[in-house]
Amino acid sequence: MVCGKFQLGNTMCRAFLSVMMCILVAESSYAQQLISFRPAGEVRPLITRYYATDAVGDSVVQSTDGRLHSISKGNGKFLDGGNARFKxxxxxxxxxxxxxxxxxxxxxxxxxxxxxxxxxxxxxxxxxxxxxxxxxxxxxxxxxxxxxxxxxxxxxxxxxxxxxxxxxxxxxxxxxxxxxxxxxxxxxxxxxxxxxxxxxxxxxxxxxxxxxxxxxxxxxxxxxxxxxxxxxxxxxxxxxxxxQQRLAPYPAWLSEGIAMFFETPNLTHQKGWNGIGSVHRQKLSDFLVAQRDGLCPAWRDVIQSNGSFSNSETALAAYSQSWLLTYYLYKRKRAEFVHYVQQLAETKPFDDSTEERSESVFFKTFELDANSMTEALRRFSQSLVR
The missing domain is CATH 3.40.30.160 (Collagenase ColT, N-terminal domain)
Structure with missing residues (x-):
């Protein structure tokens, strides 16, 4: 699971600032200068740099320990430029x-x-x-x-x-x-x-x-x-x-699918895990059961929307589907899969464009449509049963 959304009322996901200074400036200044501010609960001010602008127009800054913080536009203390560098x-x-x-x-x-x-x-x-x-x-x-x-x-x-x-x-x-x-x-x-x-x-x-x-x-x-x-x-x-870029609207199916591709446990190995690329027996079982019971979200919904992963009634099936889809693409359409992963790696934080992540681009990249993909994945899943 990835926690990746700033939430109001959440001090770790959205810092409530003890404002040190208010300066009304153009957003470009954030990108060029270091900013000092002290979030609530912090003992000392943090040195940060501009990271992105969120959906409501607030800036997200990154502190020198790698954390991301939401800071209302114009808030913060700009440090003298000179030879200062973000380290x-x-x-x-x-x-x-x-x-x-x-x-x-x-x-x-x-x-x-x-x-x-x-x-x-x-x-x-x-x-x-x-x-x-x-x-x-x-x-x-x-x-x-x-x-x-x-x-x-x-x-x-x-x-x-x-x-x-x-x-x-x-x-x-x-x-x-x-x-x-x-x-x-x-x-x-x-x-x-x-x-x-x-x-x-x-x-x-x-x-x-x-x-x-x-x-x-x-x-x-x-x-x-x-x-x-x-x-x-x-x-x-x-x-x-x-x-993947932090806070980028990366497709959940691909993010989770890649993570599950790497997680596949092997309890017959003395250390419980010996690499990647094996069939994830638990996820395969989850998928086959969900498919049998009619619990799988439509494949185009899994591709286009992240909602199935946060819905308790569909999450188990959606996760298993994302593993199966990732595994299928890697095994049967590897060149296209690698190209697709590299394309999506360029997605910027809070990027609201949907073209690269759209259903049409997915189907065009992999030369599939909803019906052919559903059938291909059904046959592929059956081929993995031993």
């Missing part, structure tokens, strides 16, 4: 800042490419770090093999690991709202953080993962633990490596 903070500093915001009980663990801020045991945090590092290597290698150039993240990649479900819901409710009760984890496009929790807290994890990893993977929640962590970290990589 992202380092991983150690951002990790400490996240730890401080979360409060007592959290610690920090560093890997080569990630900072894990954890409330769980240190060994479980290291276990999570192992998965995201393997995903990172696999992700870059995969897209390189597709001749899709990715960039290195400009900001540190942070994963927050809560000790249990209760802590996750309590601390994330402010950002996600009541919807937190229906999710297992999420990536926030606003904070740039991945949020997950230990789904098997009753299993002691104070020693080396080699002593308990197998027990976790055999647990009823083992598959979901691995899939959720890799899925949300894949969303984070997409938004930091240039495959």
């Amino acid at each position: 992202p903070l380092g991983a150690d500093q951002v990790g400490r800042d996240v730890q401080q915001r979360l409060g007592a009980g959290f610690s920090v663990y560093r890997t080569q490419n990630y900072v894990v801020v954890y409330e769980s045991s240190r060994e479980f945090a290291k276990w999570c770090g192992m998965f995201v590092e393997r995903l990172n290597r696999t992700y870059y290698a995969f897209w390189k093999n597709q001749n899709v150039p990715l960039k290195e993240p400009a900001f540190p990649l942070i994963v927050v690991v809560y000790k249990d479900r209760n802590s996750f819901e309590t601390r994330c409710r402010q950002e996600v709202g009541d919807g937190v009760v229906g999710i297992l984890g999420y990536y926030s496009q606003h904070s740039n953080l991945v949020h997950v929790y230990d789904m098997t807290p009753a299993i002691k994890k104070e020693t080396s993962p080699s002593n308990w990893s197998g027990t976790v993977l055999r647990h009823a929640n083992g598959e979901r633990q691995v899939a959720t962590l890799v899925h949300e970290a894949a969303h984070q990589l997409a938004c930091n490596a240039g495959l």
Whole structure:
């Protein structure tokens, strides 16, 4: 799941500003100058740069830790230009800042490419770090093999690991709202953080993962633990490596489909996950059941609208359909799929044009229509049943 909309009344998604200074200027000034302001709840002012203009005309700015903040037009204190440059903070500093915001009980663990801020045991945090590092290597290698150039993240990649479900819901409710009760984890496009929790807290994890990893993977929640962590970290990589721009109206089916393409767990492997490109048996099963029971939204609705993913009655089917569609396009129309992904990577934040994301462009790109696609996906899904 991706949290990507600014919401009124939500202090993490939309900062309520303690305005330091009001200056009425043209929007172009935002793009050229550094801006200092202090959101409510922050101890010190933040140094930011212009990022985008949202649907209501407010500016979204980006602070040096990578977070995005909404700031009413004209608010903020412009810093003297001179030789001032926007310089992202380092991983150690951002990790400490996240730890401080979360409060007592959290610690920090560093890997080569990630900072894990954890409330769980240190060994479980290291276990999570192992998965995201393997995903990172696999992700870059995969897209390189597709001749899709990715960039290195400009900001540190942070994963927050809560000790249990209760802590996750309590601390994330402010950002996600009541919807937190229906999710297992999420990536926030606003904070740039991945949020997950230990789904098997009753299993002691104070020693080396080699002593308990197998027990976790055999647990009823083992598959979901691995899939959720890799899925949300894949969303984070997409938004930091240039495959998707944060707050861009990217199609949900493609965003979720790519994340599920990478998340596919393999519990027969000693580490529970061994890469990408395999059939996601759970998603295939979900699709076949939904298709049998007549619960699948129309394919053109899945392509054109994100509504099916937020509707509790259709979400399970829509997610399975997005995996199947992504897998089908990769397997049967790879060149067109890669080209389509690269086209959509150019979608700008809050871009209200619909042409590139339209149903007609999709069908033209893949030489399909609604009827032929429905039949092709039906036959393809049957070919995957073993």
